[in-house]
Amino acid sequence: MEPDYNPSRKTLIKNKWVAAAASIWIQCTAGSLYTFSIYSQALKSTQNYDQSTLDTISWFKDVGANVGLLSGLLYSAAAGRCGPWVVLLAGALQCFVGYFMMWLAVTGALPRPPPAVMCLYMMVAAHAMTFFNTANVVTGVHNFPSYSGTIVGIMKGFLGLSGAILILVYQMIFKDKPSAYILLLALLPPINTVLLMGFVRIFRTSEEDEIKHLNAFSSFALILAAYLTTVIIVQNILRLTVSIRALTFSLLIMLLLSPIFIAIRAQRYKSYRMVKSLLEQNEIFDDKDPIDDDDTDTMQDQDEYHELPSSADQVRETSNSMLQLREDANLIAAMRTISFWLLFFTTACSMGSGLALVNNMSQIGQSLSYTSLEINTLVSLWSIWNFLGRFGAGYISDYFLRAKRCPRPLFMIITLATMSIGYAMIAFGFPGALYAGSVLVGVCYGSQWSLMPTITSELFGNQHLGTIFNTITSAGPIGSYILSIWVVGYLYDKEVAGDGNTCIGIQCFRLSFLIMAAVALSGSLVALVLFFWTRKFYKHVVLRRLFHSLRESKRIDYDG
Numbered sequence: 001m002e003p004d005y006n007p008s009r010k011t012l013i014k015n016k017w018v019a020a021a022a023s024i025w026i027q028c029t030a031g032s033l034y035t036f037s038i039y040s041q042a043l044k045s046t047q048n049y050d051q052s053t054l055d056t057i058s059w060f061k062d063v064g065a066n067v068g069l070l071s072g073l074l075y076s077a078a079a080g081r082c083g084p085w086v087v088l089l090a091g092a093l094q095c096f097v098g099y100f101m102m103w104l105a106v107t108g109a110l111p112r113p114p115p116a117v118m119c120l121y122m123m124v125a126a127h128a129m130t131f132f133n134t135a136n137v138v139t140g141v142h143n144f145p146s147y148s149g150t151i152v153g154i155m156k157g158f159l160g161l162s163g164a165i166l167i168l169v170y171q172m173i174f175k176d177k178p179s180a181y182i183l184l185l186a187l188l189p190p191i192n193t194v195l196l197m198g199f200v201r202i203f204r205t206s207e208e209d210e211i212k213h214l215n216a217f218s219s220f221a222l223i224l225a226a227y228l229t230t231v232i233i234v235q236n237i238l239r240l241t242v243s244i245r246a247l248t249f250s251l252l253i254m255l256l257l258s259p260i261f262i263a264i265r266a267q268r269y270k271s272y273r274m275v276k277s278l279l280e281q282n283e284i285f286d287d288k289d290p291i292d293d294d295d296t297d298t299m300q301d302q303d304e305y306h307e308l309p310s311s312a313d314q315v316r317e318t319s320n321s322m323l324q325l326r327e328d329a330n331l332i333a334a335m336r337t338i339s340f341w342l343l344f345f346t347t348a349c350s351m352g353s354g355l356a357l358v359n360n361m362s363q364i365g366q367s368l369s370y371t372s373l374e375i376n377t378l379v380s381l382w383s384i385w386n387f388l389g390r391f392g393a394g395y396i397s398d399y400f401l402r403a404k405r406c407p408r409p410l411f412m413i414i415t416l417a418t419m420s421i422g423y424a425m426i427a428f429g430f431p432g433a434l435y436a437g438s439v440l441v442g443v444c445y446g447s448q449w450s451l452m453p454t455i456t457s458e459l460f461g462n463q464h465l466g467t468i469f470n471t472i473t474s475a476g477p478i479g480s481y482i483l484s485i486w487v488v489g490y491l492y493d494k495e496v497a498g499d500g501n502t503c504i505g506i507q508c509f510r511l512s513f514l515i516m517a518a519v520a521l522s523g524s525l526v527a528l529v530l531f532f533w534t535r536k537f538y539k540h541v542v543l544r545r546l547f548h549s550l551r552e553s554k555r556i557d558y559d560g
Contacts, residue, residue: 016143016144016203016205017262017267018199018260019139019199020140020263021262021263022196022199023155024158025192026136026192026193026200027158028192029162029188030136030189031159031161031163031383032095032099032125032126032129032163033062033126035167035181035383036058036359038379039179040054042179043057046106046108046179047112047118052492054489055360056489058360058480059484060122061122061123062359062476062481064122064125064126064130065127065130066473066475066477068133068471071134072134072465073466073467076467083200083202084135084139084197084200084202085197087135089193089194091128091130091131091135094125094127095125095128095129095186096187096190098125101124102122102125103179125185128189129159133156133159134466134470135197135200137152138465139200139201142204143202144214147211147398148398149408149450150211153218153391153392153393153394153450154214154221156390157394158221160386161386163379164228164380164383164387165228165252166185166188167379168231169188171245171376213262213266218391220255221387221391223258224255225384225387225388227251227252228380228383229384232377232380235377236377329461330464331467339530339533342526342529344472345526346527346530347475348478349519349520350448350520350523351449352481352519353520354444355476355477355479356512357438357445360488361379362379363492367508368434378438381439382438385443385446389444390446390450392447393448393451394451394454397411401538401542401543402546407531408451408538409531409534411451412451412452412531413528413531415443415447415451416448416520416523416524419523419524420520420521421440424437424513426509428510456469458542459537483512487512487515487516492508492509492512
């Protein structure tokens with residue numbers, strides 16, 4: 001493997017902090033999956049689909065966006081030799097081809113394709129997200145192994161926010177033109193990815209104060225989420241003029257520039273600490289004489305890169321079969337464990353039901369007499385709740401694992417049970433139920449996207465993480481297929497039989513959401529089994545590995 005570090009060419013833009021910032025920017029445009037409701041009605045009307053056909057297309061979207069085995073295999077094969085940019089480039093190409101062909105069909109530039117061909121377009125476009133996600137998440141875990149939950153939460157969180165960002169860009173440039181939004185999805189994510197993919201690299205360094213700068217990324221994410229929420233709510237209440245919308249868009253662009261300043265500050269802080277350490281070792285450091293920035297740049301990062309000893313060497317074997325896992329477990333080895341299938345089932349329940357909700361948000365809102373603006377607001381706010389779940393679950397579970405030694409699967413139990421409550425609220429349809437229920441479901445759905453990959457890395461290691469967690473993610477489309485097509489779509493079309501293709505009233509989705517509530521609750525019970533099954537593994541392996549890694553980061557930071 002080509003070494004990650006060469007002192008002669010190390011600069012402020014070639015480090016893991018800039019890599020993290022570039023990944024964040026790519027994630028900010030990668031979440032088109034969650035905006036399907038913006039253009040689903042245009043797809044349905046221009047192609048003359050019924051609800052079941054539309055749900056079938058949305059299911060192929062879920063398949064493409066969640067079956068990421070190819071992206072995982074490509075990452076394992078290419079990241080060490082060429083770099084993660086190969087995976088990102090493959091995603092950019094698929095995103096462009098899929099959405100561009102769909103746009104040509106919707107605008108009539110091409111003859112109306114059969115539904116099967118439209119399913120193919122949708123699957124290719126959505127499949128790009130697995131390549132974006134795998135490259136950014138797995139690279140982040142490699143760069144920040146001591147804070148895997150936090151970095152996964154950050155990456156997944158910005159992916160959740162991307163839906164609101166894309167919709168804000170759409171409303172600024174192509175207001176009320178859903179077909180133009182499809183063209184935006186064909187161009188913006190690929191262009192953004194191609195421009196930034198060269199900065200996403202693996203840097204095998206370890207620093208004592210990593211969490212300080214990761215918290216800065218987290219704070220930025222919260223500020224961005226608060227800003228987007230404010231804009232979405234104000235747009236729903238007031239009719240904004242073009243100049244005001246342009247101002248809000250400009251402020252968004254300014255906010256999105258923040259990660260690069262965080263990255264530069266983190267790297268300069270590292271350089272300052274290393275220069276200070278060198279001067280102290282030579283007994284010439286004077287606290288009253290500040291270090292000049294030029295000296296810092298000249299001396300930065302000498303001997304920064306060190307290979308950490310494998311934490312697996314520090315792990316004691318026990319008689320429990322659960323403790324026989326190794327850090328280099330491949331997909332086949334992982335699939336032979338009970339933990340893999342418990343994770344697979346909980347993923348099918350949580351992500352499958354969540355996808356069924358977001359895919360049908362437009363039709364649910366329509367059945368409850370919501371306006372087009374209110375439905376778009378719901379979709380945008382879903383992105384915010386999705387972000388809060390992704391970000392919060394990663395950060396909070398990291399804290400409790402370190403401070404309270406609390407195994408991470410406990411948070412799967414809590415979030416799945418809460419998700420069940422959210423579905424039940426929507427089913428009974430009291431005023432504002434769709435808003436309130438979507439908050440609970442969105443937060444809990446998002447949390448699964450942080451918890452599952454992090455638990456996977458802790459149980460099976462990082463070497464084949466992209467392949468293993470993408471295989472588990474494929475459970476989402478399985479759950480979505482059953483719930484979207486055989487439950488939501490079938491029951492909806494049954495209600496409108498003989499009355500056109502539109503259903504109005506609470507009865508359209510009540511039974512569907514009661515079934516989804518039961519599914520989420522069953523997932524919570526299986527997560528409880530996973531919690532007890534892995535409790536000894538967390539105690540004897542994960543925690544020892546974690547604290548060993550933290551000690552090593554301190555030693556390298558001071559001795560490097």
